[in-house]
Amino acid sequence: MDYREFFSQFKYLSEKPGIGGKIKAQPEDFIVMEEPLRSAFDGKKYAIFLLKKRNWDTMAAVKEIAKRAGISHKDIGFAGTKDRHAVTYQYISVPREAKEKVEAVQLKDIELRFVSYGRALKLGHLLGNRFKIIVRGVDESAFERAKEIVRELRSKGGFPNYFGYQRFGERRVTNHLIGKLLLKGDFEGAAKLFLGAHEGGMEGDEARKNFWETGDVNRALEEFPGFLRYERAMLYKYKETRSWRKAFLSLPLPIMRIFIHAYQSYLFNLYISRRIEEGLPLNEALVGDIVVQVKGGIPYRDRTYRVTETNIEFVKEKIRKGEAMVSGPLFGFSMRRAGGIPGRLEEELLAEENLSLEDFKRLPKPMAEPGGRRELLIRPLGLTYGYVPGVGMCFRFFLPKGVYATSVLREIMKDH
Template sequence: MDYREFFSQFKHLSKKRGTGGKIKVYPEDFIVIEEPIPSIFEGRKYAIFLLKKRNWDTMAAVKEIAKRAGISHRDIGFAGTKDRHAVTYQYISVPAEARNRVEQVEIRDVELRFVSYGRFIKLGHLLGNRFRIIVRDVSEDALDRTKEIVRELREKGGFPNYFGYQRFGERRVVNHIIGRLLLQGDFEEAARLFLGAYDGSMEGDEARKNFWETGDVERALEEFPGFLRYERTLLHRYKETGSWKRAFLSLPLPIMRIFIHAYQSYLFNLYLSRRIEEGLPLNEPLVGDIVVQVKGGIPYRDRTYRVTETNIEFVRGKVGKNQAMVSGPLFGFAMRRAKSLPGQLEEGILEEEGLSLETFKKLPKPMAEPGGRRELLLRPIGLTYGYIPEVGMCFRFFLPKGTYATSVLREIMKDH
């Protein structure tokens, strides 16, 4: 199953016919510019560089920079991972004493420019990202259709804030399934899927196919290519311990969390889709809903309050002024639960999946997930668009961190 088939289960909020078209035909069609939090430029212990990359994963680029500069990749900080099939600009921090070595680094399709001194950049140290995106191969009436869809969605309060396909895997759409298996304590089946799932179009698929059919660890260690380093780590650790659980726990924590977060994201998308399907409003709070505060268009997900019979008119006013947004569940052991009708919808999803919030606490300690809330709607800031003859539609907008440009375009293109 590819990501288009996977995403077809999630409902569109817009009823209008989409424009069709293709994104990321060329890396230059998808430009991402990071907006960091200003405090990264405070201090003198680290040198801050602007990293421009083309057709590079963020982590792969960071590791290559570290290798060429003779430092540990763990000493390089960045605020978030960026699309590979794109031209992206983001800030990285390196130890101040490594500035000269990093300035000497030359890598194809990677540019580094020293900006200033500052602090170590951690994941999440950004406000959001600016995008410039070209959609090619669109129909002749793409501009008119876009106008209709944007008008319709503005009336409905925004775009559905789905987690994008990047969260689940573009070709091997299995991250969320692995997460579910880990929650269920089925480390063996999780390992089988992580190691053996293949789509037939990627390097290493023959080795994955063989493992899927035989489960032969020795053969897999011979056949798995070196670039599948996490898969090889898992295989080596299993060979040493005979335990798939211990093998998983040998992986870096961010890698393990990818799977749990993907499953949480799947459940959030499911909740959002069900709410659309059942005709429940996304831009109007219901009694029992949890709303998140909004300031300057940026949601503050750690500042929430529950909608009750007594405060509902007050909350409606806040939502109407874009000072609050209705949220959905990121299931976890410390998540603030909705009540009444929204709460019943949340509970129904948990029951279908055979879960309780406590399940997220029973994971091995490093992987235990507290959960939280996430706004149901996405409001691109400064959205502009136009038609370029013989090229296609061009979109520009800013999105807060943790949201997906592909989810905005999905609603316009209706391609999946």
């Protein structure tokens, strides 16, 4: 199953036909500019660089910069991971004493510019991202169609805040399935899927297929190419310990957490889709909903309150003023649960998945997931768009951190 087929299960909020077309035909069609927190520039211990990259994964770029500068990649901080098939601008921090070494690094499709001194950057240490995206393969009629869709979505409060396909895997849409198996304590099943899932056409797929069919660890170590370093590390650990649990726990924590987060994201997407399917509003609070506070268009997901019979009119007014948004569940052991109709939807999802919130606590300690809430709608700030003859539609907008531009475009294009 590819990501288009996977995403077809999630309902569109707008009913107007999409404009079609294609994004990311070339990296320059998808430009991302990170907007950091001002506090990133407080301090003197770290040198802050603006990293421009083209067709580079963030982690791969950081590791290569570190290697060329002769420092550990763990000494390079960054606030967010960025699309590979794009031209992206993001900030990185390096120890002050490494400034000149990093300035001297020269790599194809990478530019580094010293900005100022500041603090060590950590994931999430940003306000959001500005986007400029070209949709190719459309004619000038796309402008009017886009206008109708945007008008319709504004009347419904915004775009559905689905997690984008990057969360689940573009070619091997398995991250959420692995996460579910880990939650159930099935480390062998999770390992088999992580190592053996294959779609065909990718380097290493033949080796994955052989492992899927035979489970032969020694053969896999002979056949898995060197770039599948996490897979090979897991195989070696299994050979040493004969324990798939220990093999999985030998992976770096950020890699293990990807799978749990992907499963949480899948359930959140299902929640939005069910709410649309049942005709329940995303921009209007129901009794039992949990709403998040919003300031300057930025949602503060750790500031939530419950909607009751007595405060519902007050909350609705807050939502109308753009000071609050209805949220959905990121399931975890200490998540604030909704009541009423929204609570029933949450309960139904958990029951269908044969899941309890305690399952998120039973994970090995580093992977245990407290969960939280996330707003149901995306409200792109400064959204502008137009048709460029001979090119296609050009969209520009700003999104808060953790929100996917591809989910905005999906609603306009209706391509998956």
